[in-house]
Amino acid sequence: MIRATTGGVLRNYRTNLMNSFIRDNKARETVLTQRVFNSYAEDPAAAAKAFRLRKSRMQASSQLDVCRDTWHKYQGAYACLQKVSELIDTENGSDLATLKDATLKWLNDPTGDARTQLSKVLDNLSDTIIQNMNQTYGDDFIFAGADGQNVPFEVKDVDGHKQLYYRGVPVDAAVPKVLEDGTGAAVKVDDNGNIDPAGENYLSADAELTEAPKLVQDQGGQTLMVDANGNLTHDTTGTSYLLGGTPTLTQDEFDAAKAAGEDPNSFTSYTDADGTGRFIRKSDIVSMSQDEYQEIQNNVMTDGTGQPYVLTKDGKDYYVTKNDDNVIAKADYDKSCEDVEKLDYLMKEKRFVDIGLGLQEDENGKLIESSAFNEALNGLTFLGYGLDEDGDPKNVYSIVQRLKEISESVPSGGEWTTEVYDEFHRLVGKLETAADQYKTQFTNQSAATTKLESSVGLLEDNVYNLKEQYSELEDVNMADAITSFIWAEYCYNAALKVGNSILSQSLMDYLQ
């Protein structure tokens, strides 16, 4: 600069004074707001990061709420399950063990009073179990799976029996076992009660099979009958039918028997369809009277032509004894199948919540299950459902109800028969099995509760850490901020002082 003019010096001073004032103001603002930056422009990267951390903190807080909520729900579930566990525990000192001992004592109760008491205890026990399994947490039913707003377990009176329903589905539902023919195909029954492949109804596997009598025919196709003398007749004059199980001799064997001295009149004979001569000792004849044969014919199921239906299985022919109770209507069959399908669906049902596992969906919008927590507590998981291979219910409630019904089945004053006792004892064994299953699930649930508890702790730490992280980004170190402010103010004051000296002196002041 060749010349430093008054105006130029003043302009420079003004600019620098303004800069000093801006710095002073900025330092003051930093102290007042206690923040490192007050806009994206001051530090775009830090501001964006701080917002991400804040969003994470808000989500972690939300997840913490959900996790706490779920944890408390699980704690409630634990209490309920603990109570039920105590009820069905078979260990010494437990309710069920006491019940078991009492039952054994009451078996020979001559008056039946104790059995009445037993029935009531069993009834109460089953009701208590269901009451516990219908507990709520807040407005939601704990053990309702993914249907928390509706009561899960419901007991209905079906044909005088207490039937347990879970979310509208009978818990003892099972696909009915149906009668199958030799090829494994279900035997179908039409609406007229005839066995007909085109029919839609089914026949229970419990249907009684009677081995079909095998009649013998001669070379001319005539059914052989036996007369009163034990001789075969080739017409309908005989009194009974020759059955296929009758031992026969060939010509050579017959000749050998004669040579051995047997009376030829003690034999009768016929020519079979192959043209082979067959000899029968009259004493060996196996036959069935016409009445007996007709009786059988009348009590078996027929096909569409009115002929008895013959079920061939394992090389044998059977008649199916006529019994309407064994016919399963299609609608009932389908209903049972659907019920089973529903139960299977319900057992797989899940209700996912975000407890900080990274809740995420795949590209098709499906939740990635490992990124969320399945909070659904399905009551059937604990109590069991369906029937076992013996046809007994696997559900605790249903077993107890069966026990109760057995107990009630013996009339007052009557004694337990061995069969009843065995049945009762067998079912107690099933109850123990169901209780074991219950305990296993209870243990799993306890583990989940513990996991939730630890998740709550982790999320609390996470929220705190996130606050720490964005606090580090956003919040000033007050010592630094105040020092900077004091320094900025000092500089500003100094600048003001300099200004005073600039304006005060020039050669003009020294002119005489």
Add this chain to the structure above:
Amino acid sequence: MSTMGTFDAFTSARLGIYAAQHGLRVTGNNVSNINTVGYTRQRLDQVSFKAGAYDRYRSQLDNHVGSGALVMSINQVRDPYLDVRYRNVSADVGYHDKMLDGLNHIQSILDEVNKGEDAGDNEKGDGILHAQIQDLRDKLLAFSKEPTVSNNNLVRTSASILCGMFNDYARRLDTLYQETVEDFNSQVTEINECLTNIRDLNREIRDCEIYGDNALELRDERNRQIDALSHYLHIKVIYTEEDVGCGQKVEKLSIYLDDENPDPKMRTDDSMLIDGVFGSQLTVPEERVVLNPYFGSDVAGLEGVKNFLYLTDQPLEDPNDPTKFLYLLEDGTVGSYDPTDATTPIPDGATAIMQGTNFVEDAAKVDNDIFAVEISKLLDVNNKEWTERKSQYDDVGDDAFTNYEIELTLPGATDRADGKTLTVGERVFTFKDNPTGADEISSGISDAELTDLIARNLYNSDYTVRAHPDTAAKPTTLVFTARQPGSAAALAAQGIGQPGVTIDADGTALNATFMGMSQDGKDLPANEKDDDTGVETLYSYVKYGNEWKQVTTTVKHTYEVALDDNDTRGSLQAVRELLTENGQFTTKDTVANVDENAASKRGIPYYQKSLDLLAREFAKQYNQLNQGFAVDHKGNYLQDTGKVDEDGKPIYKPLPDCTTPLTYWVDADGNFAGFTNPGTAGAKEVTATLNRDMSASAKEAFEAHYKAQNGGADYPNGIDSYLEKFGISMGGPLFSTRNDNNETEGITAGNISVSQGWTDDVFGLVPKFELLFGGDLDHSTQNTNADHMVTMIDKGLVYNPQDIVPDAVSSSMFTGDFGDMFSRINTVLGQDIRANQIDLNNSYIQQVEIDTNRDGVSGVDLNDEAMNMMQYQKAMNAAMRMMTVVDEVLDRLINNTGVAGR
């Protein structure tokens, strides 16, 4: 020794006193103006004065002495180089200052740092929109847990608040936009004031200079105006000399734009703004969007167009035939016309239907594209147009020109029968055997008389007309000779066309024969005019003796210049960019043809569109999530059987196509390949049923299957059409363009609203689309769709600018969730602000430094002036002392000399 004037010394002293007095006046003036903005320090231009001359034969002892000091002039002390630097950097300061100002305003709207209410967890600073998005998430979470009416309403309230925030941000950005438009117009006005002031000052300074005045104060004012102008525009200032005649030259100041455009082909960026007494003005052509006058009208025929969005004021196309345009008849019916078909004109009384916009707020907007600035022609204070004319004489040789001639043969005697006509210009003559009127010619007229008659009628200033000299061979031929040399084209360029007549006889055209015009067989140049630059090149010919000279005169005119996008810099350009730059929303056409860097420039429209994109994507995702068709637990779409079970619950069952397989072919990669064997390697036949979770190929197959039904008439939209017809539709759009409709097209941040359907509880949030086992099984807390809605808040989405501007240059702006996108908008804004802040600081420091340097040259310094005061005071005292001394000496000489001995 030469003679010496007795009183010469008095003159010297007097001139010294004058000079010192002037010096003191200049010093006083400088001190007085020390605080005058733009004042330039003045300096006395003083020279030594000597009267008389040396004699050729003077005595060697005759020594001449000077006669004192003369004040030649008073000048300014100024460094033009510093002015150039100052004005260059001033444009930078203006640009960054204004840009930063605009960006800061955007920041004040969008930036949520340290904003937001205390949510009760002692956590301030969670933001406003950010926090509201999280609030919506929380409400959706509660709805997912318990999909009750109450929770639905809570979500709706939260969504409504969010929409309100979008609306508020958009409205404030729009207000900012309007304010910036006003700022832009205001800047144009200020620039025009500067230009007018400079032009007028130029004229005053010119006048002063002609009269010998330096007009220093006017120059100061002009410099101040130029400095102000340099803040708005990047300019260069050029000083030249103008010959005003009589050998006198005065200074001429011209101002141009300073070649800012990086595209070397662009010439508009050095357009002239000021040239001496001529000055231009900036203009901004305005085209406002007009309101569609038929919006919502019940006029028959407009059903298809009345709800369209139109952005121009062009005629409205017929929606049924884009080659036609609509008109409205007096009876209220609508018709259309084909502008290329003259046989079907617009009926009398019909009015054209113009395009417009359906949005009142748009109607108030000025189209972004029209912020292109135009520079007007240069006019002086009397509105006389600037021209620059330069002539040059070229010798074109001694050969005589043959003038341009045309021969025209009139009808012969056989064509002059009674009743035949002859049209000459506007006059129509009729041959008559017995002529009676002035326009009747005797059919027996001789050839000579006829040629003479017509020649007299055709005589004009451009041509001479005479009968052909060879009357024997061409008795009825007229010869037209141009009055100046040149070819037909050259003459036509000067407005001298063919003889302005048409001659025909009874409808038979008479052919004129062009004799040609040339010099030595070459065509002479025609006058030219460059339509782009307006420069005219005129040719004329002057004959000196026998020698012809070609006079080529170049006449430059100024013309209106439409500035290109990057033709200038400064605060005006900053405001233009704030109003026009779209960043990644810039169209491909703009990048290709206007500014290749446009995609990286961001103004208010970029932030408006970014916010629109966020709002539209948000609405799109939630509208999609809340609309669908009921499915069973296996994903089969359900239909209502119309029956109810014993509990009164409706019975639903899968649609037929959900259980009947469709057979189609896929290629080796599993892609749908049609319904017949494509015959390619690896192709195979597969089957699939209609299902929500079906494979991509199955979905494609079903789409094709439905669209093929009845030529596409049955199911024009494929699966959707089928499901709409037979399925069970659930939910509806949650967000629309207005609170009182369910329109989802064209959602922006400014109009996003909770839809009418949701508001009026026509539909609510759909917690799930699954009806397990046809609705037999309830699952009240397994709300999969509500869960999707929750996860959607944090889902990474691709934000595509082409969703807002279909031909935008970028198809992927950002990938992230809603909050991230909003954060991204702010981050970009923050980075832009930082970059501008740094640039502004740098350029401002430079400006201050240069200004200080300039002040070092041109500024008044008190110490300097004090020194000058003392110096001139002493000089004046000395001159006065000198006068006293001379007076005393002369007194002695005159009064006291020769008195000895008295």
